[in-house]
Amino acid sequence: MTDKKCLACDRLIKGRSDKKFCDDSCRNNYNNRLYSYSLPVVRNINNILRKNRRILEELLASRKKKILVIERKKLVEKGFHFEYFTEQIHPDNKKEYYYCYDYGYRSIDNDRVAAIKDTRKVKDYSKH
Numbered sequence: 001m002t003d004k005k006c007l008a009c010d011r012l013i014k015g016r017s018d019k020k021f022c023d024d025s026c027r028n029n030y031n032n033r034l035y036s037y038s039l040p041v042v043r044n045i046n047n048i049l050r051k052n053r054r055i056l057e058e059l060l061a062s063r064k065k066k067i068l069v070i071e072r073k074k075l076v077e078k079g080f081h082f083e084y085f086t087e088q089i090h091p092d093n094k095k096e097y098y099y100c101y102d103y104g105y106r107s108i109d110n111d112r113v114a115a116i117k118d119t120r121k122v123k124d125y126s127k128h
């Protein structure tokens with residue numbers, strides 16, 4: 001009998017030689033991982049979100065500022081997609097913040113936004 005490794009966790013599988021996974025939870029992990037990375041719509045949206053984040057990160061890093069007021073159209077020119085974000089929060093019920101991971105912005109007026117870095121404590125999303 002040849003030793004086979006679980007496709008999800010890499011541990012050796014005991015038992016039938018046609019098994020690919022230790023158990024159902026390994027099978028589910030593997031499929032979820034495969035699915036989320038290979039599904040084009042998921043990948044495309046992740047790319048947009050990552051690009052949004054990168055644009056905000058680079059802007060703030062280049063000016064060495066924690067907050068930066070910038071025209072919406074400047075962001076759009078850089079390839080920013082305002083309709084994609086990971087979180088929408090309004091801590092004081094007035095200002096609305098839109099985050100792309102740990103970078104975000106809030107509206108100043110129709111033409112301008114304030115780009116910011118998220119200073120909140122990082123939440124553990126894995127428990128949701």
Ligand SMILES: [Zn+2]
Pocket residue numbers: 006007008009010011021022023026
């Ligand atoms: Zn396994």
